[in-house]
Amino acid sequence: MSLDVRRPLKLPYYQAMTNPETQPTKATPRGSLACVGLGMTLGSHLTPLARSHIAQADVVFAGLSDGIVEMWLQRMHPDVRSLQSYYQEGKSRLTTYRQWVELMMAEVRAGKRVCGVFYGHPGIFAWAPHKVIEAARAEGYAAHMEPGISAEDCLYADLGIDPGRFGCQHFEASQLLLFERRIDPTGYLVLWQVGLVGDRSLARFQTGPAYRQVLVELLSEHYPLDHEVIVYRAATLPIQQPGIRRVALRDLPNIELPAEETVILPPAETLKPNLAIQARLAALDAQEKAGMPA
């Protein structure tokens, strides 16, 4: 089956991939694909299995966040092709990502073992790796995603946040503005891509303070304006420290906010006991204690 990668699949957006990985058979075409994560920090996060996928590939495509990291990857393989040059101000990123998918699929169809290497985790906030795997599997090729250490993983370690403690919501910042989402101020709130919040074109690299002010006004419905928010950036080189700044919510539009930084809002309210459910569970406990399995 052929898949036109220029057009988005018309799956409901909440639906996960419908063609899961299967073991290759004699009928599986020769080309193959692996999308792997390089992690966030040079030298520290690359897994042995991801390194093996890179080493065993015929061609490697690189979607990385740091030029030095890309040079490091070039030492691991003689044919590393950067995807950077497909970005362009004013050009929809969707167009760029579809080009990436086509580039990788062309090599898979040519019978090559293709490895797409992406910074962090290849499946988190990354459109092309999911799509190219879906496209490859739809055409019968073996395709696999290998996880990497993500910016999200790093922020939990660097900020001492356990998402299980109060719960943790993650939103792409523009999506939070453009759609009616339910913010829960009793848990952590992590906002990604705040540096270009409000960009409806998918074609800008940055938006200005007025756009961030709209975000602050939305958040102020749930958080006091003096609520401390954390601005975070993971280290990409091992001689760097993670970037951690704390500012009041009201000041978010007025600070310099390089777009590679992530904004975290700690909980503003305490958890409220659900007394009705607790009473129901207590009744079930009492039932079991009386010898009647619930």
Add this chain to the structure above:
Amino acid sequence: MTDTMDWLEAIGQDATLRHAPADELNSTLEAAEASEALMAAVASGDSSWLAQEFGKRVMHVTQSSQTFPEGDEPEREDEGEPLDPAEPQKGAASPKG
């Protein structure tokens, strides 16, 4: 002699070096005759010194377009654009996971 890229990889993989204070790390680097740029970057905490060796390159890091649920993305005039890459643009980057 170990070059700067080898040093970066070694620092990233070694628990002592990765978490060493800057002056201690630089003592190690100096004894091994590491580059001036690397030692300046370590001493200052400013990795832009490494541009002296690797050059300066602005990287775009946005890899997500999930603002809009799939199928609801804005239509663009550049939809049918060919695969020729454009010249790299200067600008900010934004994060993925």
